[in-house]
Amino acid sequence: MWAFIHKLGSPPWFFGFSGTLVRWLLPVTVTLLLVGAVWGLLVAPPDFRQGNSYRIIYIHVPAAVVALAGYYVMAFAGAVSLIWRIKMADVTMRAAAPVGAVLTAIALVTGAIWGKPTWGAWWVWDARITSMLILLFLYLGVVALFEAYENKTAAARACAVLSLVGMVNIPIIYKSVDWWYSLHQPASIKFTGESAIDSSMLYPLLLMILAFYCLFALTLLLNMRAELLWTHRDSGWLKQLVGDT
Amino acid sequence: MLLQATQVAIERGDRRLLSDVDLSVSGGEIWQLVGANGVGKTSLLRGLAGVARLGVTGEIRHAGAFLYLGHASALKSSLSPVDNLRWHPASDVTASVSQICEALAAVNLAGYEYRPVGSLSAGQQRRVALARLLLSDAPLWLLDEPFTALDVAGCEWLEACVHRHVNAGGATVFTSHQPSRFGPLQQDLDLGRYAV
């Protein structure tokens, strides 16, 4: 295990490994996305209360779930880079932030679109929605901080500190927003959330969640490879690799 | 040996400036860092002092305390010289008001003790910063362009001050664009030779 992590920290090994991984992951992700989308859009039956608008769930929920997980990936990478000074962790963190921000934005936008036919309003200050919005702000903060530093090594350290503090805060934020909402909860809004979901609707959803996880991994790897190619443009192993092709 | 630097390399913003710099400074020595604009004198001095750590590799060892005075003078422009000097952020030593006034008189700032530093001229501000030399007991001084903005009398005072310090067993590493400030007493470290 430790040896594997150590190997991950070595750019030449990682570059080769991620190349193979990407080659597998790309077709798998595309297939999963297509199958899941077609299943969810065309095959699954409509919800008995919301009708066809519920089909947005197949992108909304996966995006939200993966966006949340993405923050932990980013913060974990930040911790690794701060403690062990592993360059690859920097790169992971840097790549994860914009991807996570985009996924969060997708969850918010699809949620808002869903809200219009369901609640008649584009936006309400529901607990989950609000915490998702704050998550977006946290992501944007990391992205903006990274862009603001000229020295990218320093930028990575600063972002690592920020994302670690953010990680400590996320459970607190979620809990507090929950309490806030349950204290104020107005009667006029009903969230369909907890009701049991039929398996004919559940399977495509699980498939899409898996697809979004794959997509997250894929974009992470691609971004890391691009970053590696540039930062190691002068190193011998890369020159040899280029020469071999 | 007050300072021992071996195989020091300096990087700034993804660009390597200097590599394999070796420097050992003992009591009684004066070292001038020499080199063209942008060669990395300030960066090296900051590295030697330990202000910046990112991009500084190699071994840097200090024996004893040191005093670093950089371009920025660590003076609050809304406070008076006395208030500014009463406490030096980098050391435990607190000076008494009478000591401070003595030091200010030595740098020819008698009468300016209680004006805001921001309303002093460029050279006067530099003099306030240099008064720290008189209030510190650190054996090693690291000074980045200390002669800047000083008039002729000021430069002479600073030279005498460094002489006294060195004669008392201290050492000084400084940068300046004027060659051979201290004549045969000083040694040069020409950074042009280490530039990448």
Place this chain on the structure above:
Amino acid sequence: MLLQATQVAIERGDRRLLSDVDLSVSGGEIWQLVGANGVGKTSLLRGLAGVARLGVTGEIRHAGAFLYLGHASALKSSLSPVDNLRWHPASDVTASVSQICEALAAVNLAGYEYRPVGSLSAGQQRRVALARLLLSDAPLWLLDEPFTALDVAGCEWLEACVHRHVNAGGATVFTSHQPSRFGPLQQDLDLGRYAV
């Protein structure tokens, strides 16, 4: 006559610094303002340029345009040298990128054209500011400590530049703590004589 100052007196913060200063500068002349730290060189130069007006009395007349470069270099540290020099706030002249790159090459900053000014060394930043001399066609230069932070080659370049300017009929008024930068070519205005 490019600049004519008669009976100029300077006050700062309720304190009179200088009085009865007379100075007339014609084309081909180099004037150095001389005096100890805090005597009022910067204040006088700002008065002559018209940057500060409060506390400046007497008559100051300009014939033609002039270029004033003070301590603060009017450079935005987040912009590149090229972006900074493209337009000089005090004049109508806009320079083309090729002119700017030429000027930057002349001050030995080729290769730094598109880095943020804030990431340059002290001397390099001063060089960017001095590149303005090459982009301006004003006959009179008012320069406050222009040699600060420049290395030996930089100082030589600046001296040559001033020589060229003066030979072409321009004039220069500058401050510096090093005496007689331009040998017999220059004239000194010793402010110690006018100090109150």
Place this chain on the structure above:
Amino acid sequence: MPSDQPLLSLRVVFLRQFLRHGRSIMTSPADVANPLLFFFMVITLFPLGLGPDPTRLAALSHGILWVVALLASLMVSAKLFASDFEDGSLEQLALAPYPLAVTALAEISAHWLATGFLLALLSPLFGVMLGLPDEGLLTLSVSLLLGTVCLTLIGALGSALTVSIRRGGLLLSLLIIPLNVPVLIFGTTAVREAVLGGNPESWLALLGGLALGSLVVAPLAIGAALRVSLDS
């Protein structure tokens, strides 16, 4: 700098300074995005503070949006001239053979375009989030368009007055908040009238009058204030 060269017309000077400043803003997308994000974030603080009840929020939304716009514009313009003063650009501008009022106005215009204008354009989005009824959205946008002109000019005046003060410059510029009060009142009233089906036009006209008035008066005051700051 009374020069021999033929002076450019003030319009050309304005345009040139405007473009220069605009380009400097455009080179960093963060400068454009940050004020909007700040606006967005502060708006989300209000539901968190006041509770999520949509009907109550909707009733308050025009007030919240306007107060936040005022605060955002204050915070953004508080530092308008600070960097120019510190790095010596202001000195140089003062030497130019044109009134400081014109060059300052050019800088302020570029700044407004990147902050107030964008904010006004995007404000309907924030209005929808707070549940502002659809009838109010257009009026919100227009009122902010006119209102941010005043707010920015007044903020610039505060910045010019305090730029040379070493301590507490930022906060002292808040002393100009009282000058913003009429803008706030006209703006909120216009939006409220629109929501209630009254006629917002007269209030918008008042706002427009304020904007015009400050476009005339404020630059002169700002030019004078900058001179004082340079002299101190």
Place this chain on the structure above:
Amino acid sequence: MPSDQPLLSLRVVFLRQFLRHGRSIMTSPADVANPLLFFFMVITLFPLGLGPDPTRLAALSHGILWVVALLASLMVSAKLFASDFEDGSLEQLALAPYPLAVTALAEISAHWLATGFLLALLSPLFGVMLGLPDEGLLTLSVSLLLGTVCLTLIGALGSALTVSIRRGGLLLSLLIIPLNVPVLIFGTTAVREAVLGGNPESWLALLGGLALGSLVVAPLAIGAALRVSLDS
């Protein structure tokens, strides 16, 4: 600076730095008055923006007071380390033989005493102005006392992270507003509970927990962030 002198205990270092900073704050009354002034002025904007209806204002007052307190602390802490960084004091502090976390915490404490603490003490006054029922006044004060500790520490972290960035501007606000959300929620809820006759104690306890937690975590993060800023 690994010196031969016997190192002072961290407590002494903390106290000394605290006193030094405190004295420097005291020499300029503006630094102390400004946050209070900001608080006062912004609060007066709300009746103007939301309409003067006293019952409605009273119902909203706890939220308004807390949001404004948050914004005030945002503005004040934005510049916490800026001057130290620019004038080189931070460099010197980093050379001291003590952890930056301790010296930074001392500075922050002095800062909090001059801003957050005073604000909490005076907040009942502002509460009365907005018509907050008397039952809520004490809780408001206590909640702000605990809350401003968190707000100041988080603000200091933001300042430490952005101090070396040339176009920092609003970036700091963007970084720390999301982190302040729990403080805002606990604080407003505590006051609301007190007004409605519920039990604010549990919310105050949560706030106290947050304050303690940030007292432990934030100084370390701030120390690391200041180091990064010096390195960049």
Place this chain on the structure above:
Amino acid sequence: MYFESLAAVWHMDGHGFYVWLAYALTALPLVLMVWLPVKRIRQHWRWLQAEQRRSAAATQPTAMGSDV
């Protein structure tokens, strides 16, 4: 397949606009998210190859490097 006709797929009982808008607004960033780094990798790779060819040409005798 739940729907009977393509038109029904499009219409979705009145919710088609929302569903398709949501899917479109998701698909666009997803495609960009994958395509942009792929483009960057291609660019960097080509740059590296060009660099290698350039340095190879520089080390080789000029007589052979005439094609560069």
